Structure formats: structure tokens, C-alpha cells
Amino acid sequence: MPAVAEIFGEALKSYVESLEKSVSFTRSPDGGESEGEGASPKKSMPHPPGSLLSFQKLCSDIANQLSAAVPGVGLSGLSRVTANILIDSFKEEYQKCLNVPALGLTRFYQERMNKTLETCSSFQSSLTEFFQLLAIPLERASDALQEEMGKAVQEVQDSLHDHETLYRFWIEKLEEYYLSLLKSQQYTEALAKTLSSLCEYRKAREKFLLDLLQDWPIATTKEMDEIGRDLYLLKKRVRELEKKVR
């Protein structure tokens, strides 16, 4: 998504420039704090450069430009665009750092810690994508509701102004959109991916915790599983022998 990155780049660049201007506004040419007449240009500006208002305006500008730049994505789709940028940047940059080979005596411990961080981030990414999908029916139902309200206003239909009717309309639309989402291949795949990444994260976290636990006199899950398996096999054998004896 180069257009999005460019927009971010341009916007940030202009913000940094505005910060630099702000510094020059608030300082007198000899380096001292501006007072009296020196401060007048700042007061006359609606959003003084570098201020919180200026930053908010910048965010709003980015949002508007992104909304215009990405086809088919309105303001309500921006959270998805932002999330996708974060997920992509994680995969491209951050994840690679965690794969740098670990060295020395503690290399296996480092690897397990890195794996935990990596799988945790990976799980968060999958979960974000999954939640994005879950939010789609909410968006569509509210759009449908607003459209229906618009029609009702035009046709002077008072029935839709009843709160109970509005709620029923909205919940039925929501149910309809959810049912169609749940049947989609995209949703099923996202669900499978989220569960898979959750498993990988939990497994990595368990291995990391086992490293921490080995200094404590506590039986680990792995050890308990081994005992559980032995017990299971022994019980099975005893039952078979009992049957033979009878």
C-alpha cells in the first residue's frame, strides 16, 4: 500500500516542519523566549504549530487523505487500514529481529523467549484481523439502519421512530449480516488462523515458563502428562487382565 505510506510520510514531514516553525516562533532571534510583540503571530493562528490542536488537525488530515486514497475504504474502514499497516510492518521489520540467531550458553533460553514474543505478536495480529471481521456486520447493520431512517424521514413514517422497532430492525439486520459472515470462507480461515496462532503462542509460552520453573520444586505439566499417560496405560492393562481372569 505505497499510497498510504506516502500519505503518512508526507503528513509526518509537514508536522515536523510545523514543530520547527513553532520553535522559531517561540524563540526570539537572539535565542531568548519571545514576549510582547514577538508572540503575536502565534496568537493570531487558529491552530498554533506544534500544539495539541495542531496535532489533532494533522491526524484528521491524514484520515481524510487516507479515506480518499484507498479505494472502497471510507472513514469506518480506516481502523482496518491502520491495523493492516501495523501487521505488515510487524512482519517486515519486528519479526525479523526476533529471528536473529541466539548465541552462547543461554542461547536456547533466548530462543524460547524470542519465540514467545514472536508467537504472542503473531497471535495478536491474527486476533486483530479476526475482530476486524467481527466488526463488519456491526458497521453494515448501522449503515442499514441509517439508510432506513433516512427513507422513513422522507416518507414520514413514524413507525421507525419507535425505539423498540428500531432496535428490532437493527438486531435482525445484525443477525442476518453475522450469519452471512459466519458462512464465508474468509471468516472460517481467519478463525482457524487465530486458533492456530493461539496454540503456537501458548506452546511457546509454556516452554518459556518451564525454563523459569525448573529452579523451583514444582512438577511441570510435561512431567504430569508423562505420569498421566503411564497411569492410563497401566489402568487399561489391569482392566484387560481382569477381564481375562473372569
Add this chain to the structure above:
Amino acid sequence: MKKAIDADIAAPFRIAVSIIIDKLTGGEMTMPLSYLGEARKILTGPLHTEIATTPYDVVYQEDRVKLKHYRRQAEAALSTPLLVIYAQINRETMLDLQPGRSVLNTFLESGLDVYMIDWGYPTRKDRYLTIEDHIDGYMNNIVDFILERHGLAQLNLMGICQGGTFCVIYAALQPEKIKNLITTVTPTNFDTGVNVLNDWARLLDQDKLIETYGNFPGDLMNLGFLLLNPARLIIDKYVSLLGNLTDRDFVENFVRMERWIFDSPDFPGEAFKEFIQYFYKENRLIRNELDVGGRRVHLKNITMPVLNIYAKQDHLVPPEMCDRYIHETGSVDKENLCLDTGHIGIYVSSKMQSEFGPKIVRWLAARDDVRSPRQKNGKKQQARRVAGTRKGRRYH
């Protein structure tokens, strides 16, 4: 919420909250103090939300699995006891939610001798138990115990949901021990193309899940069920509660149902893996390709009378998953019955109390002709063929 809300990222969520608040307050943005006061009284006062209050005795126990024997409330009407096998998803307490909405009470008041398996709460050590361990092990031992206790060769077997699938397998493997088979909302055909749950199960990496969790967590399963209809199960249901906080009966019934729904034991790991692979992914049972304990499960071996009840509006186990197996059995006295209700409603709705339980009692009574005692030499009597001996049998 009469004015349009400007579109922004959080708008759908704000609209959702506005609609719900408007519905609950009639657009006043606040609930009347009298309503809140009454609701407070009910929520902080004594609420009768106990479930499963019908008295029983635990007459057999093996590991975590218990056999409950319910105390009959009327003269014995049938000579053959009924063993009920519940699913390993949620708990058998659903059959006894409250007096007046209890399938168990209907059975007991009609003079049935009822036993029910309580699968308990599997722990980490139970992760290695397979389907074979449950059917050839726990179930078979319990059937033998009851037969021994009553001096009979056969008993009536009733299965619920996935417990019904186990019953079908058991009846095919041990037909001589089963006098009549009843299956309710029982999945036996997993390749229907109409169920979202089937699509999800097919993409599931069950080996990875069980390697991670040991057993399949009940909470995760419940989350999956909630996601089958988030609009109704996560939003509408609770909005409905908020609008009825001054109705004590409503609140009590709601809490009872919540107590049951979220009482979800974990599913033993190996059995879960097998269930997903052999049933959801390979659909082995209906194809007569399933092996349990080294023996092939042939549905044709089911020769006893069969009553198969399922629900028209069931989204978890739709009719297409239930209605086919009966045609594959070797029984000639068989009936498919589709009731106009849902997966849970079939047991707990007010309307079904006069249809579901009484139908089973009538059906069993019509087939409870002659006792089938053990022979003197200890060998069990072979199953009598009832094929073609009954009037009014139905084929669907």
C-alpha cells in the same frame, strides 16, 4: 436515536450502544428510578436458581464417571429401566432444570426407572481417554452393572446429542443388550453442507489444539457456540434481561439457564481428536467405516426398535445431521420424529414439556411387553427380533 450519526470509525459501536439504551429507556437515556429500585430488590434478594434438584443416588462410580439412579415418583410402569447418556459437552443437569420443566420429572412421574451417566469434569490426566475407552469401557461397564442389578438381559438406552452418537455406536456393537434405542438431537451424518459448525470443524487442527491444551477447553467450546449467532446470544439475550429485571420469574429462569450453559466440562483430548477426525472430517459412522476397539460399527446391526427425535430449528445439529442413520439400521420398528423447536428448546421449553417426554414414555410403554431375564446359566438372552411385530410402526 432519531438523529443520524456522522460516520466515523467508532460510529457503528456508538450507534449500537445508542439503540440499546434507547430501547431500554424509551429514548429518555435513563431508566426510571422505580424500575431500578425494583430491579435492585430482586437482584439482591433471595433468588431460586437451583438446578437439578430431583433426588438421586450414585449407585456406581468409575474414575470421574458416576451413575445416577433417580428415585421414582410413581408406581413402576415399565419393567425395563432406562439409561440416559448425555453428551460430554455441557452437563446432564439440562434434563432437570427446574420443576415443571424437567424431562426427568416427566419420566419419573410416569413410572420409569431412570439411570443417567454423569461424565464429571475431565482433568488433565483424562486427556488420553479415547472414544473406545468411553464406549467399551465406561458405558459398557455401566450397562452391565444395571443389567446385573435388575437381573435383566436388556435395557432401554436413550442418548442426547453427542451422547446419542455414542449410543448408536454402542447399540451397533452390543445389540443384544439393548431393548429399545432412543436418540435425541443426535448427530450421525456429518457431511450435510448446511451447518456452519461442520465447516469450522473441518478446518480445525485438532492435533495442535489438544497438544496445546491437553483436553479441549469447555470455555473455548462455549465461545464457539456463542459465535454461531453473536447478535442473539451475546447482545439480544442480555438486552432482554436488562428489560426484564423487575420480573422475578424471568430473572430466575434466565440465571438457571446461564448456570447450565456455562457449566462446561472440558472434552477429553484423544476422544476429541477422534471425534473431529472420524466424524466431522471423515463422516465414518454413517458410511459404516468406523472402528471402535478393533470392531467395525455396522449400523445394520441395530435391530431393536429405534425412536429418533430431532428439532426443526436446531442450528447446532440440524435435521440433516440426524434423520439419515435410521434408514441405515437393520430395525424395522423405527420412527423419525421432527419437533418444531431448537436444540435446547426440545428439552426445556414449556411447549415441549407436553410433547417430548410424554412421547418417549408412550413409545417405551408400547414396547415394554415381556421382561427379558438372564438365563439361569448366567448367559445373557439373545436379543429378540421385534422386526415386523408391532402395529403402527412408522417409516420416514
